Amino acid sequence: MNFIKRKTWQISENEVTSKELFDNRRTFLKLGAASLVASGSIIEALAKDQLPVQNLKFIKDNNPNNLVLNTYEQITSHNNFYEFTTNQSRVKDLAYTLNTNNWKIEVDGLIEKPVTLDFDDLVKKFALEERIYRFRCVEGWSMVVPWIGFELSKLIKYLKPLSSAKYIRFETLYDDDMFPDQARTVFGAIDYPYVEGLRIDEAMNELVIMAVGLYGSSMPKQNGAPIRLIVPWKYGFKSIKSIAKISFTNEQPLNTWQKENPKEYGFYANVNPKVDHPRWSQAKERVLGKFLKQNTLMFNGYEKEVAYLYKGMDLRKEF
Template sequence: MKIIKKPSWQLNENEVTPKELFDKRRNFLKLGAASLVASGAILETLAKDNIPIKNLDFIKDKNLNNLKLNTYEQITTYNNFYEFTTSKTRVKDLARTFDTSNWTIDIDGLVEKEMTLDLDDLMKTMSLEERIYRFRCVEGWSMVVPWIGFTLKDLIKKVKPLSKAKYVRFETLLDEEQFPDQARGIFATIKYPYVEGLRMDEAMNDLTLMAVGLYGSKMPNQNGAPIRLIVPWKYGFKSIKSIVRISFVEEQPVNSWQEQNSREYGFYANVNPNVDHPRWSQKRERVLGKFFKQDTLMFNGYEKEVAHLYKGMDLRKFI
């Protein structure tokens, strides 16, 4: 008999939807509301409860680690997106009018052929899946998010990088008309466009995700619409938002926060409770919605899947 082993990163299906949300939907079905799901009354009720309407087709995560998800409300109202503002609670309102239509991604550098990909066309060729991941911010807060997307390695295989490509560099949209902080010029919070990078083996790891949605629906603007990177074993600032360029390069790119303050932010940014930030401890974290802190896990709980990538490296030096 063939035994199918599921990847250890797969985070139980009953956790994918919080119980209160599940019960509300079940009650709708009992009332025969399934046939009326498109009606204004039903949509209005779901909206009032902050329940997203599913608009993506994807393979569900079985959540084998029984992670408890944060609510949709928590995930979409507490965000770092400096292009809009440094206030986490104001991002949602400022991002309402952000236009992500006709989105394209430039692929350049050390590839067989440079190209521009239309995101809508790209998504038609990719198999979307749900990944329930822990998300840990360098600031000491965390959440659990049901992202939806495709693996970065599947995209890399499509664009065919050359053997000389050792790193992948990512760039966020530069648009001063849409991003208030970018419009501030030399007074902006950081230098734009926002840049991030991964070593090629990190990019090819099965955990690394190009996310286009969460909670069954397309990515909210404030969470990095229409497409962002998710690297769950690293601090959140590595998971660059609103990507418009992916470059394959030979030299290690300098990421935005490393350029801003190399003493506090390195290239790797692996979650490590044994290495404190210069201004605060990284040993514990506060999950959004909880009062008490919990211990932070090495590599954010993904040590089994990624520790081999850093074998022999001094993780106090390569932060």
């Protein structure tokens, strides 16, 4: 008998959302969307389950335990993207203003040669793969998402940072024609552009991906099109959206939420159920689509893969 060994970062079946939701997706995949997309059966499946047409070529997560995902509708209808609005349910209706054509990513700082990356070329350069990850928001909600992307470590190696680079800084696009809250200037919800950062050793961990899609399709605008960061063991605000600039530096970046409220947010933002937010407990979380809360896992369930990065650190102080 052959046994499929599950990767350590793959989640077990009892930690995800309802089986009924996944069965709908599995039915769709069996229909063969890639080759039969024009057929009536595919159109009917798309309409019924609100699934996107798959337009990305990627290595699938083998999903040996038939893991159940949050629905496409849930993932794309509950979004924090302050550049549009602080109303999570309205982001999808406002995100049409984001134009991702000819997207460029400026790269500078401590690297051999500053460069401007073309998004379309970048996607062709690295093989895409599916990663089914937990996603935990600092607000206390969570979901399970089938992201499509490539490991950030591969991009870092390609960019050839200098040995003096200790951190990597990310910046969301600043364009007040596309983002209505940016146009409000000093009256905006936060100070723009949105900034996040990681230590280089964190960024090189194999779990960290640059995501360009989900559910087999290009990244929806409300979820951070065309490219965003996914760091599954950290709270969601670390996974910066619509990245337009990457910088390598020897100084710890001041991330947006640390700048906005340093008493409540720090640089690391590792998921830690033992460290409460000053205004609420982090011990439990509510999965989108479920009524009852579940226990929050240390490092969002990825402790075996990342705990070594923080050996000797006081995780209460470094939130």
